[in-house]
Amino acid sequence: MEIALIIIFGLLGAAIGSFLNVCIDRLPAGKSVINPPSSCDACHNRLSWIDLFPVFSYLFLRGHCRFCRAKIPQRILWVELGTGILFAFLYRKYGLEPKLAVNLFYSCILIVLAVIDLEHGLILNKIVYPMAIIALIIGACIPEPGLKNFLTTIEGGAIGFAILFLPAILSKGMGWGDVKMAGLIGLMTGFPNVFVSVFGGIILGGLVACTLILFKKKTRKDTIPFGPYLAIATMGALIWGNPIITWYLHLFSISR
Template sequence: MEYILQLYIFIVGTIFGSFFNVCIYRIPENKSIANPPSTCTTCNTRLKPIDLIPILSYLMSGKKCRYCKKEISPRYAAVEFLTGILFILVYNVHSISLETIYYLILVSLLVIIAFIDIDHYIIPDGIIIFGLATALILNILGIGIPIKESLIGAVICGVGMLILIHLIELIVKKEVMGGGDIKLFAMTGLFLGIKGGLLTIILSVYIGAIYGVGTILYSKLNNKEYNSMIPYGPFISVGAIIALLYGNNILNWYSNLFI
Protein backbone atom coordinates (compact mmCIF):
# COMPACT_ATOMS: atom_id res chain seq x y z
CA MET A 1 0.00 0.00 0.00
CA GLU A 2 2.84 2.38 0.90
CA TYR A 3 4.53 1.79 -2.46
CA ILE A 4 1.30 2.59 -4.28
CA LEU A 5 0.97 5.81 -2.30
CA GLN A 6 4.54 6.80 -3.11
CA LEU A 7 3.98 6.04 -6.79
CA TYR A 8 0.90 8.26 -6.69
CA ILE A 9 2.90 11.06 -5.04
CA PHE A 10 5.62 10.67 -7.67
CA ILE A 11 3.09 10.94 -10.49
CA VAL A 12 1.55 14.02 -8.91
CA GLY A 13 5.04 15.47 -8.59
CA THR A 14 5.80 14.90 -12.27
CA ILE A 15 2.55 16.64 -13.20
CA PHE A 16 3.58 19.64 -11.15
CA GLY A 17 7.04 19.38 -12.72
CA SER A 18 5.44 19.69 -16.14
CA PHE A 19 3.75 22.89 -14.98
CA PHE A 20 7.05 24.13 -13.53
CA ASN A 21 8.60 23.77 -16.99
CA VAL A 22 6.00 26.23 -18.24
CA CYS A 23 6.84 28.62 -15.40
CA ILE A 24 10.58 28.32 -16.05
CA TYR A 25 10.09 29.12 -19.72
CA ARG A 26 7.43 31.84 -19.49
CA ILE A 27 8.06 33.81 -16.30
CA PRO A 28 11.37 35.36 -17.47
CA GLU A 29 9.61 36.34 -20.72
CA ASN A 30 6.82 38.04 -18.75
CA LYS A 31 4.27 35.71 -20.33
CA SER A 32 1.17 34.26 -18.73
CA ILE A 33 1.68 30.81 -17.23
CA ALA A 34 -1.99 29.95 -17.83
CA ASN A 35 -2.66 31.17 -21.35
CA PRO A 36 -2.12 30.27 -24.14
CA PRO A 37 -1.98 26.48 -23.79
CA SER A 38 1.37 24.74 -24.20
CA THR A 39 2.88 24.73 -27.67
CA CYS A 40 6.05 23.44 -29.28
CA THR A 41 8.70 26.13 -28.81
CA THR A 42 10.02 25.45 -32.33
CA CYS A 43 6.97 25.07 -34.62
CA ASN A 44 4.46 26.71 -32.23
CA THR A 45 1.99 23.85 -32.73
CA ARG A 46 -0.49 23.54 -29.89
CA LEU A 47 0.27 20.37 -27.93
CA LYS A 48 -2.42 17.75 -27.46
CA PRO A 49 -3.07 15.80 -24.23
CA ILE A 50 -0.99 12.89 -25.53
CA ASP A 51 1.98 15.27 -25.78
CA LEU A 52 1.64 16.44 -22.19
CA ILE A 53 2.03 13.20 -20.22
CA PRO A 54 5.02 13.84 -17.94
CA ILE A 55 8.15 11.88 -18.91
CA LEU A 56 6.19 9.31 -20.95
CA SER A 57 5.32 11.73 -23.76
CA TYR A 58 9.00 12.61 -24.10
CA LEU A 59 9.98 8.94 -24.36
CA MET A 60 7.08 7.83 -26.58
CA SER A 61 7.72 10.62 -29.09
CA GLY A 62 11.30 9.49 -29.57
CA LYS A 63 12.49 12.60 -27.72
CA LYS A 64 11.26 14.74 -30.63
CA CYS A 65 8.29 16.96 -31.36
CA ARG A 66 5.63 14.84 -33.06
CA TYR A 67 4.88 17.68 -35.48
CA CYS A 68 8.16 19.29 -36.57
CA LYS A 69 10.47 16.41 -35.51
CA LYS A 70 12.76 18.85 -33.71
CA GLU A 71 14.59 17.28 -30.78
CA ILE A 72 13.12 18.12 -27.38
CA SER A 73 15.53 19.12 -24.64
CA PRO A 74 15.86 16.27 -22.12
CA ARG A 75 15.70 18.87 -19.37
CA TYR A 76 11.90 19.00 -19.59
CA ALA A 77 11.67 15.35 -18.58
CA ALA A 78 14.49 15.81 -16.07
CA VAL A 79 12.59 18.60 -14.27
CA GLU A 80 9.47 16.40 -14.17
CA PHE A 81 11.43 13.44 -12.81
CA LEU A 82 13.31 15.60 -10.28
CA THR A 83 10.09 17.13 -9.00
CA GLY A 84 8.51 13.70 -8.61
CA ILE A 85 11.48 12.48 -6.57
CA LEU A 86 11.50 15.60 -4.40
CA PHE A 87 7.78 15.20 -3.67
CA ILE A 88 8.44 11.65 -2.47
CA LEU A 89 11.37 12.75 -0.29
CA VAL A 90 9.31 15.48 1.37
CA TYR A 91 6.48 13.01 1.98
CA ASN A 92 8.91 10.48 3.49
CA VAL A 93 10.06 13.07 6.02
CA HIS A 94 6.75 14.71 6.93
CA SER A 95 4.19 12.01 5.95
CA ILE A 96 0.62 13.11 5.20
CA SER A 97 0.34 16.45 6.97
CA LEU A 98 -0.13 20.16 6.43
CA GLU A 99 3.62 20.53 6.92
CA THR A 100 4.13 18.38 3.84
CA ILE A 101 2.13 20.87 1.77
CA TYR A 102 4.11 23.72 3.36
CA TYR A 103 7.46 22.23 2.38
CA LEU A 104 6.24 21.10 -1.03
CA ILE A 105 5.46 24.75 -1.78
CA LEU A 106 9.03 25.69 -0.84
CA VAL A 107 10.52 22.87 -2.92
CA SER A 108 8.37 23.85 -5.89
CA LEU A 109 9.50 27.48 -5.73
CA LEU A 110 13.14 26.41 -5.40
CA VAL A 111 12.95 24.19 -8.48
CA ILE A 112 11.50 27.02 -10.57
CA ILE A 113 13.98 29.56 -9.22
CA ALA A 114 17.02 27.33 -9.73
CA PHE A 115 16.35 26.65 -13.41
CA ILE A 116 15.36 30.23 -14.21
CA ASP A 117 18.61 31.40 -12.63
CA ILE A 118 20.59 28.84 -14.64
CA ASP A 119 19.03 30.06 -17.88
CA HIS A 120 18.84 33.83 -17.29
CA TYR A 121 21.01 34.69 -14.26
CA ILE A 122 17.97 36.24 -12.57
CA ILE A 123 15.62 35.41 -9.72
CA PRO A 124 12.26 37.06 -10.48
CA ASP A 125 10.95 39.24 -7.66
CA GLY A 126 7.42 37.94 -8.28
CA ILE A 127 8.38 34.42 -7.21
CA ILE A 128 10.15 35.68 -4.09
CA ILE A 129 7.19 37.86 -3.12
CA PHE A 130 4.80 34.94 -3.62
CA GLY A 131 7.05 32.73 -1.47
CA LEU A 132 7.37 35.33 1.30
CA ALA A 133 3.61 35.96 1.38
CA THR A 134 2.76 32.24 1.34
CA ALA A 135 5.20 31.35 4.12
CA LEU A 136 4.01 34.29 6.23
CA ILE A 137 0.32 33.40 5.87
CA LEU A 138 0.85 29.70 6.57
CA ASN A 139 3.07 30.38 9.59
CA ILE A 140 0.48 32.79 11.00
CA LEU A 141 -2.10 30.00 10.59
CA GLY A 142 0.16 27.66 12.55
CA ILE A 143 1.32 25.62 9.56
CA GLY A 144 5.07 25.17 9.20
CA ILE A 145 7.14 26.85 11.89
CA PRO A 146 6.24 29.39 14.63
CA ILE A 147 5.78 32.87 13.16
CA LYS A 148 8.35 34.43 15.54
CA GLU A 149 11.05 31.98 14.49
CA SER A 150 10.06 32.46 10.86
CA LEU A 151 10.44 36.24 11.01
CA ILE A 152 13.73 36.09 12.89
CA GLY A 153 15.02 33.56 10.37
CA ALA A 154 14.11 35.87 7.49
CA VAL A 155 15.79 38.87 9.12
CA ILE A 156 18.97 37.00 10.08
CA CYS A 157 19.36 35.29 6.71
CA GLY A 158 18.24 38.21 4.56
CA VAL A 159 19.55 41.28 6.36
CA GLY A 160 22.55 39.38 7.70
CA MET A 161 23.62 38.29 4.23
CA LEU A 162 22.93 41.78 2.84
CA ILE A 163 25.33 43.33 5.36
CA LEU A 164 27.94 40.61 4.92
CA ILE A 165 27.89 40.79 1.12
CA HIS A 166 28.16 44.59 1.16
CA LEU A 167 31.20 44.35 3.44
CA ILE A 168 32.83 41.79 1.14
CA GLU A 169 32.10 43.92 -1.92
CA LEU A 170 33.67 46.95 -0.25
CA ILE A 171 36.85 44.92 0.19
CA VAL A 172 37.04 43.23 -3.23
CA LYS A 173 35.59 46.24 -5.09
CA LYS A 174 33.19 44.20 -7.21
CA GLU A 175 29.78 42.56 -7.02
CA VAL A 176 29.95 39.08 -5.53
CA MET A 177 26.24 38.29 -5.18
CA GLY A 178 23.07 39.65 -6.76
CA GLY A 179 20.13 41.11 -4.90
CA GLY A 180 17.93 38.21 -5.97
CA ASP A 181 20.16 35.76 -4.09
CA ILE A 182 19.90 37.79 -0.90
CA LYS A 183 16.11 37.92 -1.23
CA LEU A 184 16.11 34.16 -1.75
CA PHE A 185 18.07 33.72 1.50
CA ALA A 186 15.39 35.78 3.25
CA MET A 187 12.66 33.59 1.76
CA THR A 188 14.34 30.37 2.87
CA GLY A 189 14.81 31.86 6.35
CA LEU A 190 11.09 32.62 6.48
CA PHE A 191 10.22 29.05 5.45
CA LEU A 192 12.87 27.21 7.48
CA GLY A 193 13.50 29.45 10.47
CA ILE A 194 16.80 30.38 12.09
CA LYS A 195 18.57 26.99 12.11
CA GLY A 196 17.31 25.89 8.71
CA GLY A 197 18.06 29.26 7.14
CA LEU A 198 21.60 29.43 8.52
CA LEU A 199 22.23 25.83 7.51
CA THR A 200 21.06 26.74 4.00
CA ILE A 201 23.66 29.53 3.86
CA ILE A 202 26.46 27.23 5.00
CA LEU A 203 25.48 24.41 2.64
CA SER A 204 25.17 26.80 -0.31
CA VAL A 205 28.73 28.02 0.30
CA TYR A 206 30.10 24.47 0.35
CA ILE A 207 28.10 23.40 -2.70
CA GLY A 208 29.12 26.53 -4.61
CA ALA A 209 32.78 26.04 -3.68
CA ILE A 210 32.76 22.40 -4.79
CA TYR A 211 31.11 23.35 -8.09
CA GLY A 212 33.53 26.24 -8.62
CA VAL A 213 36.63 24.15 -8.00
CA GLY A 214 35.30 21.34 -10.18
CA THR A 215 34.51 23.76 -13.02
CA ILE A 216 37.96 25.35 -12.83
CA LEU A 217 39.71 21.97 -12.91
CA TYR A 218 37.52 20.77 -15.79
CA SER A 219 38.24 23.93 -17.76
CA LYS A 220 42.00 23.63 -17.25
CA LEU A 221 42.11 19.93 -18.11
CA ASN A 222 40.18 20.57 -21.33
CA ASN A 223 41.93 23.85 -22.19
CA LYS A 224 38.67 25.75 -22.06
CA GLU A 225 38.09 29.28 -20.87
CA TYR A 226 36.65 29.42 -17.37
CA ASN A 227 33.40 31.36 -17.03
CA SER A 228 33.52 33.11 -13.65
CA MET A 229 29.86 34.17 -13.89
CA ILE A 230 28.00 31.46 -12.00
CA PRO A 231 24.32 31.68 -10.94
CA TYR A 232 24.15 31.24 -7.18
CA GLY A 233 20.42 30.54 -6.96
CA PRO A 234 20.81 26.80 -7.68
CA PHE A 235 23.30 26.44 -4.81
CA ILE A 236 20.91 28.17 -2.42
CA SER A 237 18.05 25.99 -3.67
CA VAL A 238 20.00 22.75 -3.22
CA GLY A 239 21.19 23.87 0.21
CA ALA A 240 17.63 24.72 1.28
CA ILE A 241 16.27 21.38 0.04
CA ILE A 242 18.98 19.49 1.94
CA ALA A 243 18.26 21.57 5.03
CA LEU A 244 14.50 20.89 4.97
CA LEU A 245 14.97 17.17 4.29
CA TYR A 246 17.99 16.37 6.46
CA GLY A 247 18.60 19.50 8.53
CA ASN A 248 17.85 17.89 11.89
CA ASN A 249 20.11 14.93 11.12
CA ILE A 250 22.95 17.22 10.05
CA LEU A 251 22.61 19.45 13.12
CA ASN A 252 22.43 16.43 15.47
CA TRP A 253 25.50 14.90 13.84
CA TYR A 254 27.38 18.17 14.17
CA SER A 255 26.43 18.64 17.82
CA ASN A 256 27.45 15.05 18.65
CA LEU A 257 30.97 15.82 17.44
CA PHE A 258 31.45 18.03 20.51
CA ILE A 259 29.79 15.80 23.08
Protein backbone atom coordinates in the same frame (compact mmCIF):
# COMPACT_ATOMS: atom_id res chain seq x y z
CA MET B 1 -1.54 0.60 -0.28
CA GLU B 2 1.57 2.47 0.82
CA ILE B 3 3.40 1.67 -2.43
CA ALA B 4 0.34 2.75 -4.45
CA LEU B 5 0.34 6.15 -2.68
CA ILE B 6 4.09 6.56 -3.31
CA ILE B 7 3.49 5.94 -7.02
CA ILE B 8 0.51 8.33 -7.04
CA PHE B 9 2.63 11.06 -5.44
CA GLY B 10 5.41 10.37 -7.98
CA LEU B 11 2.97 10.76 -10.89
CA LEU B 12 1.40 13.85 -9.31
CA GLY B 13 4.90 15.33 -8.92
CA ALA B 14 5.75 14.60 -12.58
CA ALA B 15 2.51 16.30 -13.70
CA ILE B 16 3.24 19.32 -11.50
CA GLY B 17 6.82 19.28 -12.83
CA SER B 18 5.30 19.69 -16.29
CA PHE B 19 3.55 22.87 -15.05
CA LEU B 20 6.79 24.05 -13.39
CA ASN B 21 8.45 23.75 -16.84
CA VAL B 22 5.79 26.13 -18.22
CA CYS B 23 6.57 28.56 -15.35
CA ILE B 24 10.32 28.27 -16.03
CA ASP B 25 9.77 28.94 -19.76
CA ARG B 26 7.34 31.83 -19.41
CA LEU B 27 7.99 33.76 -16.18
CA PRO B 28 11.38 35.21 -17.26
CA ALA B 29 9.73 36.44 -20.50
CA GLY B 30 6.89 38.05 -18.54
CA LYS B 31 4.28 35.75 -20.13
CA SER B 32 1.21 34.26 -18.47
CA VAL B 33 1.68 30.72 -17.17
CA ILE B 34 -1.99 29.85 -17.81
CA ASN B 35 -2.68 31.24 -21.30
CA PRO B 36 -2.14 30.26 -24.08
CA PRO B 37 -2.04 26.44 -23.74
CA SER B 38 1.32 24.77 -24.41
CA SER B 39 2.50 24.63 -28.01
CA CYS B 40 5.72 23.70 -29.81
CA ASP B 41 8.19 26.61 -29.84
CA ALA B 42 9.23 25.82 -33.42
CA CYS B 43 6.02 24.96 -35.32
CA HIS B 44 3.48 26.44 -32.85
CA ASN B 45 1.25 23.39 -33.11
CA ARG B 46 -0.78 23.10 -29.94
CA LEU B 47 0.22 20.12 -27.82
CA SER B 48 -2.50 17.61 -26.97
CA TRP B 49 -2.80 15.70 -23.71
CA ILE B 50 -0.73 12.86 -25.15
CA ASP B 51 2.23 15.22 -25.74
CA LEU B 52 1.81 16.63 -22.25
CA PHE B 53 1.84 13.34 -20.37
CA PRO B 54 4.89 13.92 -18.16
CA VAL B 55 8.14 11.96 -18.56
CA PHE B 56 6.59 9.24 -20.74
CA SER B 57 5.68 11.52 -23.65
CA TYR B 58 9.23 12.91 -23.70
CA LEU B 59 10.66 9.39 -23.75
CA PHE B 60 8.08 8.14 -26.26
CA LEU B 61 8.78 11.04 -28.64
CA ARG B 62 12.53 10.68 -27.96
CA GLY B 63 12.75 14.38 -27.08
CA HIS B 64 11.34 15.69 -30.37
CA CYS B 65 8.14 17.53 -31.38
CA ARG B 66 5.55 15.12 -32.85
CA PHE B 67 4.74 17.53 -35.69
CA CYS B 68 8.01 19.13 -36.80
CA ARG B 69 10.62 16.94 -35.04
CA ALA B 70 12.19 20.02 -33.39
CA LYS B 71 14.25 19.10 -30.34
CA ILE B 72 12.55 19.51 -26.95
CA PRO B 73 15.03 20.72 -24.28
CA GLN B 74 16.22 17.89 -22.04
CA ARG B 75 15.43 20.10 -19.03
CA ILE B 76 11.71 19.35 -19.61
CA LEU B 77 12.41 15.70 -18.79
CA TRP B 78 14.72 16.39 -15.82
CA VAL B 79 12.30 18.79 -14.13
CA GLU B 80 9.36 16.37 -14.55
CA LEU B 81 11.40 13.41 -13.38
CA GLY B 82 13.04 15.32 -10.52
CA THR B 83 9.74 16.75 -9.24
CA GLY B 84 8.15 13.28 -9.43
CA ILE B 85 10.97 11.64 -7.45
CA LEU B 86 10.98 14.47 -4.89
CA PHE B 87 7.19 14.23 -4.38
CA ALA B 88 7.36 10.44 -3.91
CA PHE B 89 10.27 10.83 -1.48
CA LEU B 90 8.57 13.58 0.55
CA TYR B 91 5.36 11.54 0.84
CA ARG B 92 7.43 8.52 1.99
CA LYS B 93 9.17 10.75 4.56
CA TYR B 94 6.18 12.61 6.05
CA GLY B 95 3.03 10.68 5.19
CA LEU B 96 -0.20 12.67 4.97
CA GLU B 97 0.83 15.41 7.42
CA PRO B 98 0.57 19.22 7.06
CA LYS B 99 4.37 19.31 6.76
CA LEU B 100 4.09 17.25 3.56
CA ALA B 101 1.92 19.91 1.88
CA VAL B 102 4.28 22.69 3.02
CA ASN B 103 7.42 20.93 1.79
CA LEU B 104 5.82 19.90 -1.52
CA PHE B 105 4.93 23.54 -2.10
CA TYR B 106 8.38 24.80 -1.12
CA SER B 107 10.11 22.21 -3.32
CA CYS B 108 8.16 23.52 -6.35
CA ILE B 109 9.21 27.12 -5.62
CA LEU B 110 12.85 26.05 -5.19
CA ILE B 111 12.87 24.10 -8.47
CA VAL B 112 11.49 27.07 -10.43
CA LEU B 113 13.92 29.54 -8.80
CA ALA B 114 16.92 27.21 -9.31
CA VAL B 115 16.29 26.37 -12.97
CA ILE B 116 15.50 29.97 -13.98
CA ASP B 117 18.74 31.09 -12.27
CA LEU B 118 20.66 28.29 -14.01
CA GLU B 119 19.30 29.23 -17.45
CA HIS B 120 19.06 33.03 -17.19
CA GLY B 121 21.21 34.02 -14.21
CA LEU B 122 18.11 35.67 -12.69
CA ILE B 123 16.25 35.44 -9.40
CA LEU B 124 12.85 36.93 -10.24
CA ASN B 125 11.31 39.41 -7.78
CA LYS B 126 7.87 38.42 -9.02
CA ILE B 127 8.50 34.97 -7.53
CA VAL B 128 10.47 35.99 -4.42
CA TYR B 129 8.14 38.74 -3.09
CA PRO B 130 4.80 36.89 -3.21
CA MET B 131 6.43 33.68 -1.95
CA ALA B 132 7.97 35.57 0.99
CA ILE B 133 4.46 36.65 2.03
CA ILE B 134 3.14 33.10 1.63
CA ALA B 135 6.10 31.71 3.66
CA LEU B 136 5.26 34.21 6.45
CA ILE B 137 1.62 33.09 6.42
CA ILE B 138 2.69 29.43 6.51
CA GLY B 139 5.04 30.23 9.43
CA ALA B 140 2.15 31.81 11.32
CA CYS B 141 -0.58 29.28 10.46
CA ILE B 142 1.26 25.93 10.27
CA PRO B 143 3.73 25.94 13.18
CA GLU B 144 5.78 22.84 14.03
CA PRO B 145 5.52 22.52 17.82
CA GLY B 146 8.90 23.05 19.48
CA LEU B 147 10.64 23.58 16.13
CA LYS B 148 9.15 26.36 14.04
CA ASN B 149 6.73 29.20 14.75
CA PHE B 150 6.03 32.69 13.46
CA LEU B 151 8.93 34.22 15.42
CA THR B 152 11.54 31.69 14.22
CA THR B 153 10.19 32.16 10.68
CA ILE B 154 10.88 35.92 10.82
CA GLU B 155 14.27 35.34 12.49
CA GLY B 156 15.18 32.87 9.72
CA GLY B 157 14.29 35.39 7.00
CA ALA B 158 16.26 38.20 8.65
CA ILE B 159 19.31 35.99 9.21
CA GLY B 160 19.28 34.61 5.64
CA PHE B 161 19.09 38.14 4.24
CA ALA B 162 21.79 39.42 6.61
CA ILE B 163 24.33 36.64 5.89
CA LEU B 164 24.47 37.46 2.16
CA PHE B 165 23.99 41.22 2.53
CA LEU B 166 27.67 42.01 3.13
CA PRO B 167 29.09 39.69 0.41
CA ALA B 168 26.65 41.29 -2.06
CA ILE B 169 27.93 44.78 -1.22
CA LEU B 170 31.58 43.71 -1.30
CA SER B 171 31.66 41.46 -4.35
CA LYS B 172 30.36 41.51 -7.88
CA GLY B 173 29.78 37.75 -7.95
CA MET B 174 26.78 37.82 -5.63
CA GLY B 175 23.72 39.66 -6.87
CA TRP B 176 20.80 41.22 -4.95
CA GLY B 177 18.64 38.42 -6.30
CA ASP B 178 20.75 35.98 -4.26
CA VAL B 179 20.33 38.11 -1.11
CA LYS B 180 16.55 38.27 -1.54
CA MET B 181 16.44 34.53 -2.23
CA ALA B 182 18.44 33.91 0.97
CA GLY B 183 15.81 35.96 2.85
CA LEU B 184 13.04 33.87 1.30
CA ILE B 185 14.66 30.52 2.11
CA GLY B 186 15.26 31.79 5.65
CA LEU B 187 11.50 32.31 5.94
CA MET B 188 10.95 28.79 4.57
CA THR B 189 13.41 27.04 6.89
CA GLY B 190 13.23 29.36 9.94
CA PHE B 191 15.81 29.77 12.72
CA PRO B 192 18.14 27.89 13.24
CA ASN B 193 17.77 25.78 10.04
CA VAL B 194 18.44 28.87 7.93
CA PHE B 195 22.13 28.37 8.78
CA VAL B 196 22.05 24.89 7.20
CA SER B 197 20.47 26.24 4.00
CA VAL B 198 22.61 29.36 3.53
CA PHE B 199 25.99 27.97 4.65
CA GLY B 200 25.17 24.65 2.93
CA GLY B 201 24.55 26.62 -0.29
CA ILE B 202 27.79 28.56 0.11
CA ILE B 203 29.81 25.35 0.70
CA LEU B 204 28.12 23.52 -2.18
CA GLY B 205 28.49 26.45 -4.59
CA GLY B 206 32.11 26.92 -3.52
CA LEU B 207 32.96 23.25 -4.10
CA VAL B 208 31.39 23.29 -7.57
CA ALA B 209 33.12 26.59 -8.47
CA CYS B 210 36.52 25.20 -7.34
CA THR B 211 35.95 22.00 -9.34
CA LEU B 212 35.02 23.97 -12.48
CA ILE B 213 38.10 26.20 -12.11
CA LEU B 214 40.31 23.16 -11.43
CA PHE B 215 39.13 21.47 -14.63
CA LYS B 216 39.44 24.79 -16.49
CA LYS B 217 35.74 24.89 -17.39
CA LYS B 218 35.55 28.35 -15.82
CA THR B 219 38.01 31.04 -14.80
CA ARG B 220 38.02 32.92 -11.51
CA LYS B 221 36.44 35.88 -13.28
CA ASP B 222 33.35 33.93 -14.38
CA THR B 223 30.26 34.05 -12.21
CA ILE B 224 28.27 30.92 -11.56
CA PRO B 225 24.61 31.12 -10.57
CA PHE B 226 24.26 30.71 -6.80
CA GLY B 227 20.49 30.09 -6.71
CA PRO B 228 20.64 26.37 -7.58
CA TYR B 229 23.03 25.64 -4.68
CA LEU B 230 20.91 27.65 -2.25
CA ALA B 231 17.89 25.70 -3.49
CA ILE B 232 19.55 22.27 -3.06
CA ALA B 233 20.84 23.16 0.42
CA THR B 234 17.41 24.50 1.38
CA MET B 235 15.76 21.26 0.33
CA GLY B 236 18.29 19.49 2.57
CA ALA B 237 17.59 21.93 5.42
CA LEU B 238 13.82 21.47 5.11
CA ILE B 239 14.17 17.68 5.33
CA TRP B 240 17.24 17.14 7.57
CA GLY B 241 17.79 20.58 9.13
CA ASN B 242 17.03 19.59 12.72
CA PRO B 243 19.28 16.49 12.85
CA ILE B 244 22.08 18.46 11.14
CA ILE B 245 21.84 21.29 13.73
CA THR B 246 21.74 18.76 16.60
CA TRP B 247 24.79 16.93 15.18
CA TYR B 248 26.69 20.22 14.74
CA LEU B 249 26.01 21.39 18.31
CA HIS B 250 26.90 17.93 19.65
CA LEU B 251 30.22 18.14 17.83
CA PHE B 252 31.20 21.15 19.93
CA SER B 253 29.79 19.94 23.24
CA ILE B 254 32.03 16.83 23.03
CA SER B 255 35.22 18.69 22.12
CA ARG B 256 34.83 21.06 25.06
